[in-house]
Amino acid sequence: MPSTVSKHHDDSLYYECLAKIILEKIFKNWSLRISDRPDLQDKINKVGIEVTQVLPDGCNQAISLMKNEKRIEGKLKEQGYGLPLDGLLIHPTKEWERGKPFPTYNYLLNGIQKKIDKIKSYKHNFDEINLYVFTDNLDLDIDTINVLFLKILEMNKEAFNNIFIDASYKIFHLKKEFFGSCFIDRDEYTSYQHDAIKMEEDIKNE
Numbered sequence: 616m617p618s619t620v621s622k623h624h625d626d627s628l629y630y631e632c633l634a635k636i637i638l639e640k641i642f643k644n645w646s647l648r649i650s651d652r653p654d655l656q657d658k659i660n661k662v663g664i665e666v667t668q669v670l671p672d673g674c675n676q677a678i679s680l681m682k683n684e685k686r687i688e689g690k691l692k693e694q695g696y697g698l699p700l701d702g703l704l705i706h707p708t709k710e711w712e713r714g715k716p717f718p719t720y721n722y723l724l725n726g727i728q729k730k731i732d733k734i735k736s737y738k739h740n741f742d743e744i745n746l747y748v749f750t751d752n753l754d755l756d757i758d759t760i761n762v763l764f765l766k767i768l769e770m771n772k773e774a775f776n777n778i779f780i781d782a783s784y785k786i787f788h789l790k791k792e793f794f795g796s797c798f799i800d801r802d803e804y805t806s807y808q809h810d811a812i813k814m815e816e817d818i819k820n821e
Contacts (some may be wrong), residue, residue, distance in 0.1 A: 664745045730746050804815060
């Protein structure tokens with residue numbers, strides 16, 4: 616199945632809100648505040664989380680085009696994207712249909728590497744610092760993560776204590792010793808998204 620990207624948000628604040636909601640559901644003792652360096656902070660537990668959205672090459676440009684209805688159809692088709700009636704952006708699938716690996720891995724690894732480089736300057740302020748990565752590739756699965764696990768471990772080394780990869784209701788949790796997964800009910804995940812939109816709006820209106 617091709618992967619999808621919601622047309623609603625490319626705003627980092629929205630993703631910080633969504634990560635906060637999801638992580639507080641998983642880790643009941645965390646009380647995260649939206650901040651900076653890193654994006655989410657629990658000062659009582661001395662936990663920090665950097666949040667990022669990692670998309671395929673050209674996807675951000677395609678999302679930007681979605682905001683301009685006069686140009687959208689022709690330009691998106693030129694880039695290999697499709698736009699179904701439900702408002703979701705369908706990633707190009709030519710390579711995927713030929714049986715080649717879906718083009719997730721390099722952009723995902725590069726996005727993680729950028730965050731590893733960034734957190735080195737303020738990691739010492741926290742006992743635990745984590746990374747939460749949003750990637751809208753619905754094809755990301757346990758087999759894919761298994762392939763990527765050793766590569767991410769080699770990159771990560773002493774940087775992040777935990778890396779969470781959110782592939783739209785599928786949450787993959789990577790640590791040095793293991794990786795695991797958590798599957799959130801789709802309706803429940805959608806409710807978290809609505810809550811994040813409301814939280815984002817409230818923060819912007821403060």
